Amino acid sequence: MGTTGKFIIEKLPENPEELLRKIIHDCMDQTMEASRKHSIEPDRLGAIISSQLLDNDIWIPIRKIENDTIDNILNRFQLVSQSKIEKGSLLGQPFTVKIQTLGISSLSKNQSIKGRAPQENSQIITHINIDRLIKISNPNNLCLFYALEITRKYFAKELGAKWNFSRYLKNDNRQMEDVFDLLKSAKIPHDLPEYDAVEYVPVVVDFWNDKYKDAGYKFKVFVFGSVSEKPIFKYGNDNFNMPISIFHKNNHFDGIRFVGGMFGLKHKYCFTCEKKFRKSKEHDLKCKSLCRLCGRIGSERPCVATGDFYKKCDECGKKYLNEDCFEHHKKGSNCRQTKICEKCGVIWSMKNYKREAEKKHVCGQKWCQICRQFHSFDRGCFIRPLEAKKSADYRLVTFDFEATQNEKINNGNEERRLHKVNFIAATVTCTKCMENEQLWRSPLRQNGNSCAICGNNRSITFSQRPFNQTKVDKQVVTENPLKFFIEWILFELNQQYTTMAFSHNGGRYDMIMVFKEIYLKGLVPSMIRRGNKLYELKIPRNNKCNEIIFRDSYNLCPVALGKLIGAFGLKVTEKQFFPHLANVSENYDRTLQQLPPKSDYLYGGMPPQKQNEFDKWYEEEKNKQFCLNEALAEYCTNDVQILTEALIAFRNKFFEISKKKNTQPGAATGGIDILKDAMTIASACMKHFRLNHLQPEHLAIVPEKGYENIDNQSELALKYLQWYEETKRVEIQSAHSEGGEHVVDGRYKVDGYIKEEDRAIEVNGCVWHACQKCFGNDLEKILPNGKTVGETREDDEKRIEIIKKFLKNVDIIWECEIHQMLRRNQKMRNAFANYHNKGPINIRDCYFGGRTGPLQMYFDADTIC
Structure with a gap:
């Protein structure tokens, strides 16, 4: 809901802020009243202020309605007004205030991606390469199912040779028969006006996974939009081996032949990371679908051991349990680009060490993406000084x-x-x-x-x-x-x-x-x-x-x-x-005998000083001819x-100022090219500081969670362990103890550890550990961590089994059990309410409080002196 008002303040008062505040306040009241008349209770508000003097509108994003909402709008208006002072005061010319309100509680919280009958003459303007699509020309509202079924046939190679698939695309009757067979088998109605992918893709995927499980297929569908390389919707288990991709635009679905090619020449696509890439060596090494041994990426990666095959590569030192994996790594460049350390078993990239030719792999050190250098992660990160380089023309x-x-x-x-x-x-x-x-x-x-x-x-x-x-x-x-x-x-x-x-x-x-x-x-x-x-x-x-x-x-x-x-x-x-x-087409190809009137120069919006300059100039020049061309x-x-x-x-000035001084003979002395190397003056100054003044390992990069707050435990778990300590009169080693959590077998941390009893206490969150009471026996249900209930429980069982081999006692308490105890025990509730986080200070906590800024742009200090 929105209202618009157009205003002009002809005689500017000395302090125009109160007048402007009243204008904005009245517009807000009118808009909120109009919203309530339409049964919408507004809780969000945004504003747009327009003026002929502005290159673009002043835009105040939609935000919660607070006590300082008007002040925030005033701040933004005054800030832009000051930056445009040479063109004239924004208040001296007509300006428009548009207020928009939104009742967030009335909006639909469900995602909707719908398809229906194709629209004639619909243009597709997108960064997507449409040549990579399987174009769907459906005569009905079933484009979603056409796209799904035809794309499945393409990737499953159900029709055999490619020319058979090309013939199939021209056979409208056969396509319709296959789609109606799918709808009938999956028990989906065929006469709806439109179909939502969020509702019907899961039905189709579950049907496919059941029908084709004997063939070894595990399907997952990805729906892509016209803007991002990330899918706008996906459904299927993470252990899929048959990704099906479809494209949604203008309420229509098409199939996708080659996802990577949609985003650029010679691009590939990783469905695990949901990112495009050109070469496997440039892909994220943390990707779960990357084989570190041969460098290939895909749903069938990493390569699994086959038979009794075993071979060690003499060049890179890596050991292979899969013959195809070994042969591929020899054919490609992976053998030359990565090596394995025989001491620590780390596979390291040769490319990283080319950045610092004098360095070689050191056990315990890794390439840090934060500070862009090799170091032990126990040391922490520092901002690196810049090195003088000659930039390209x-x-x-x-x-x-x-x-x-x-x-x-x-x-x-x-x-x-x-x-x-x-x-x-x-x-x-x-x-x-x-x-x-x-x-x-x-x-x-x-x-x-x-x-x-x-x-x-x-x-x-x-x-x-x-x-x-x-x-x-x-x-x-x-x-x-x-x-x-x-x-x-x-x-x-x-x-x-x-x-x-x-x-x-x-x-x-x-x-x-x-x-x-x-x-x-x-x-x-x-x-x-x-x-x-x-x-x-x-x-x-x-x-x-x-x-x-x-x-x-x-x-x-x-x-x-x-x-x-x-x-x-x-x-x-x-x-x-x-x-x-006066810049209008009517003034083309004609010569006026004198200059246009002052109003065409936006005279009313000029500050007094500029008006005086203009008056003097205009008086001297007004009788001259004016030709717009x-x-x-x-x-x-x-x-x-x-x-x-x-x-x-x-x-030239900044290059000379930032030129590196006192360099070694023959070393580069180039300064900062402010036009190429910096986007803002602040960025340029920081680069100058790093080039000429910053010493190595001098300015630290503070970790996101502080220097000591490394072990991550839930607040509920820490409060339970503190309550356990007090009621049982024992000392528990936890995340906030000296030395952090107790480590078992050098790899598993336990939430709490009682040394005298050799007892571990594990506080399991119901969602992240797939609680039996909360999730039952639905082993295929997908959890927020991306794993199924069955996979999560299997991993937990293996972990607990290893912990029990090293410790005498292991107690497991579930989140839902703690909540049940709290409901029954008043003393426990009171104790939990009084517990405070004993961990180290988190630096980011000091930034709480929301938006900051001056609450008033103009104030006469003499009135309180």
């Missing part, structure tokens, strides 16, 4: 968009202005050209020059109309400048080099539109964002385009574009005033020139 593209806003669209109950890009200016330079100041400031095509990295053009524009007074290397005149700009930056530049593309404040405006256009090209960039602000868009190098990284220069230089001139002492034309509201080119190229000059000046 790259291409720098700076660009700026101008857009019309005169076209209006209806968005529900409100009218919004559509931003359509009608002019783009871009400048291209590279690290080679930057070495010569005269070279990167000079045109290329106009001087008959070219650069292998930059190309033929130093400056290029994409516009709907040509212009004459502003000189650039190339003009591209088109009705869709954004489309041609994206095609140029993606496909027309030298693909051997990375492109770093910067726009000022682009994370809230330019990059948003860039992302949409790239997505329509069938590419999905990885993104780093916070709310609706983009920090980075990254397109990896592929068979279509080179690597391109879009970033917002405001994160490196957090000042208005016009202030960069003074900040770096640039010798360029000052940033100009531009009538943004020429004004767009002059204004936009000037913005890009300022940004280019500022970024190169900042790069």
Whole structure:
């Protein structure tokens, strides 16, 4: 439920916060009242504040309604208002406040993935490679079952040769017969308007597992969506050997021939980790479906022992109990990439040691993914100093968009202005050209020059109309400048080099539109964002385009574009005033005899100081002719020139400041390339500190659970052991005792240990240990740990059996038994209520308290003095 209000404050009071607070409060009250009229009790609230001065809306995410909700919205509004002060106060121009409420308790808590009859002319815009799909063309609402049954036949090779399957795909009658046989056998109705995968996939999988168990098949179905590489739904036991994958989009299901190929060229897919990968050697070594001996990945891995086969490889030292496993490791590269230590039995990767050539495998040391070095895990982790490296050459593209806003669209109950890009200016330079100041400031095509990295053009524009007074290397005149700009930056530049593309404040405006256009090209960039602000868009190098990284220069230089001139002492034309509201198609190809009115320059939203500057300029210039074609080119190229000059000046200064000093003769002395190596100014400063000031093993990385809080026990278990100590008058060694939990046979820790009695006390959680009282005899039921009840109990029995061999007494108490004791014993309940965690301080506990921030942005301190 939502309400929208449009406001303008013509005479700004000295303290506008109270007035703004009242506006937001009234909007909230109206929205909540409207929700209650529709029998929805609101408990979540979000807000969107729009203004012509904003590159993008101020977005306050949906959150719980609290006492400080209005203050949080005010904080966000004032923060953005301050950052846009050069363009003018947001309160001086019309702004829109849209409040949305949500009653979370009224929402459906069940996942729904439905399929029905195919829709005509439905477009699939997705990062998925649809050529890898088994297209389903069902004449009814049964696409889910078509996709399941046909995909099963494909992977089970039930039809024999591939050409038989191709013929089967063209035989609609036979497909329908098979699907109706499946529905009849599984007792599924065939005349429903739609079918939910969450409800019916388990029915089909259970039917298949029972029907084909004699053939050795164990099925598990994975349903993939159009956005993520993770399945949106899955069903089946973890010991499956026949994964069936289907694709869901626009209420329709298709089969999937090759899951890995859907996510990129030569990609494979691991159903255990649910991740894509190119090469087995790059896959997670902790994966349960990885054979460490031969390097293969799959549901039938790791390879199991066969017969009496035994062979030790003379090159890598690994021992093999499976002939196929041994032969495959010799054919592939696994033998050369991994070796086994004969002393400790650890299989280690040669690739890791190439990072530090002087190091070799040391027993007890492992490659740490946290601090990126070899060390014993008893030592802990440290932040490593950076090493000076020479970065590869790259291409720098700076660009700026101008857009019309005169076209209006209806968005529900409100009218919004559509931003359509009608002019783009871009400048291209590279690290080679930057070495010569005269070279990167000079045109290329106009001087008959070219650069292998930059190309033929130093400056290029994409516009709907040509212009004459502003000189650039190339003009591209088109009705869709954004489309041609994206095609140029993606496909027309030298693909051997990375492109770093910067726009000022682009994370809230330019990059948003860039992302949409790239997505329509069938590419999905990885993104780093916070709310609706983009920090980075990254397109990896592929068979279509080179690597391109879009970033917002405001994160490196957090000042208005016009202030960069003074900040770096640039010798360029000052940033100009531009009538943004006069940027309409009606002004194309015509010359006005004087400048547009002040209102077109968003005069009302300017702060007083800027209004004075504008008044002086406007009085001098108002009688000059105005041509939109020429004004767009002059204004936009000037913005890009300022940004280019500022970024190169900042790069040179920071590179010199961060250059490593006092290095050994012949060692690299390169500094931080702030445009390539850092996304924000904070990141650049930290890299400078690590490169020049941080000493080895000086700054520790604090473990997630603190330095001592390593043994993980439930709060209930610790309270029970403390109660046991007090009532039995014994001393129990537990996770928080000196030395931690008692270890049996060098591998099994017990929750509690009484040395005098040689007694172990195991407190078992009912869910994680498959309690007999709670889970009964349903051995195939899957628990949250991914194992079945039967597998969990089998593992526990083996563990307890080994513990009993080393200890005289082993007591097992279940979580449900403790709760039953608490219900019956008042003294026990009181004792549990008074027990406190005796463990070490957890550093993250100090961060509790939710969102933090100033509760009031403006306060007159004199009133309380």
